[in-house]
Amino acid sequence: MIIKNHEPPHKLLVAESLKRRLITQHHFYGKVNEIFLMERAGFFGELKVDYPLSKLNFKHVIAHDLRLPFYQNYFQMDTLLLNPRILLILEVKNLPGIVSFDLTANKMIRTRDGVTDYYDDPVIQVKEQAFQLSEWLETHGYSNVPIEYLVVMANQETILDIDSSYHEHLEKVVPIYGLSQKIRSIYSSYSTDFITYSNLFNLGQLMVDHHTPAKVDLMKKLGITKENLIRGAFCPKCSAVPMMWKGRRWQCWSCNHRSLTAHLPGLKDYYLLLGDQISKQEFMWFMNLKSDRTAKHLLNKENLIKNGSARGITHELNYNLEKDFNDIIF
Incomplete structure (x- = not known):
């Protein structure tokens, strides 16, 4: 049973929206x-675990993209499988190429087309x-719970090259085609x-109730201002902008x-890039509207809080990352 579906990362949604508005x-x-491409590849990699998990022949509960509070911070798990015997965390990587590890530097190394990239060791x-x-x-009253973990290589073009002395990595890093069998063995x-x-x-x-999605202010991080954004409604048919009312x-x-x-995707863009409160004047500016009356009509039509x-009235934009943005990513 899936109690929490995959949730597009906020960073992916922001990057997609920002790419369209620049x-x-x-x-x-x-x-x-x-x-955007890096975040999308990671998210699509996470989706690939659905098939091997569907082949498990024992009772289990699954929560995807679960982010829980931990003292003053948070920790996130790509997929958590819960079974009466064990809890199993899956960390998913979607990297084509030759993948090896350097335990001295605590790095994962990916080589593809003559280019070498270094990543933090996902086993750690x-x-x-x-x-x-x-x-x-x-802290929630569950003691001595057996917890297992695996790193799943979700890309069929991944070639694992793990040193024979790296026993933990040989045990914990698995290609996706062997995931079902590996989980059955652990079970x-x-x-x-x-x-x-x-x-x-x-x-x-209880875990799902404590889930808190991460939010990233990519514009602030990159030094992009709202004046840099393309304003207006995009045509649903040909993507030309701005449409006229x-x-x-x-x-x-x-x-x-x-x-x-055509203004509804614009409200989502505003939510992702500029915040969850929008005034009539801000809506007029962002959607390139000339009429105060039109802006008021369109906002009121959405029955926003x-x-x-x-x-000083603002309208509250409230979207669900899991349910309201899949049409954008896919």
Whole structure:
């Protein structure tokens, strides 16, 4: 049973939105596109574990992209499988090429097309997640919970080259085609339950209730201002911008396509890039509207929660990362 589905990373959504709202000649467009491609590859890699997990023949509960509080910080797990015998953390990597490890430097090394890239060792990363999860469970009344962890290489073009003396990495790093068998093997090595299945579900729901999505201010990090953004509604048919509001419709200057809802993706962009509160004046500016009355009508039509009073009224933008943005990523 899946109690929490995959959730597009906030950083991926922000990068996608920012890429659309920057001219290609902007000096940070290339960097934003690089971040977008890297985040999307990572997210698509996480989706690939669904198939091998669907082949498991024992009762389990699954939570994807779970981010839990840990003292003054947070820790995030790509996928957590909960079973009455064990909890299993999966850290997913989607890296084509030859992958090896350097235990002296605590690095994972990927070589592809003559280019070598270095990453933090994911085995150390997921082992730390297991420690943090154990501590989190202790604070919520669950002691001595068996926790296992694996690093999953989700790309079929990954070639693992692990030194024969690196015993932990040989044991914990698995290609995705061997994931189902590996999990069954781990499951079979435990013979007793630490919790009932009904209580396991309650534990999983407790974790989901404490989940807090990460948020990234990519514009601030890169020094991009709102004045750098392309304003207006994009045409749903040809992507031309800005559409014009004419005759109670958005109309495209390029292909003449008309739409009632072309401003809705713009509200999502505003939410991701500029914040979750938008005033009528800010909406007019961002959507390139000339009419105060039109802006008021379009905002009121969405039945958004209002804060403040008189000219200080703002409308609350409230989106769910898991449910409201898959149409953008896919």
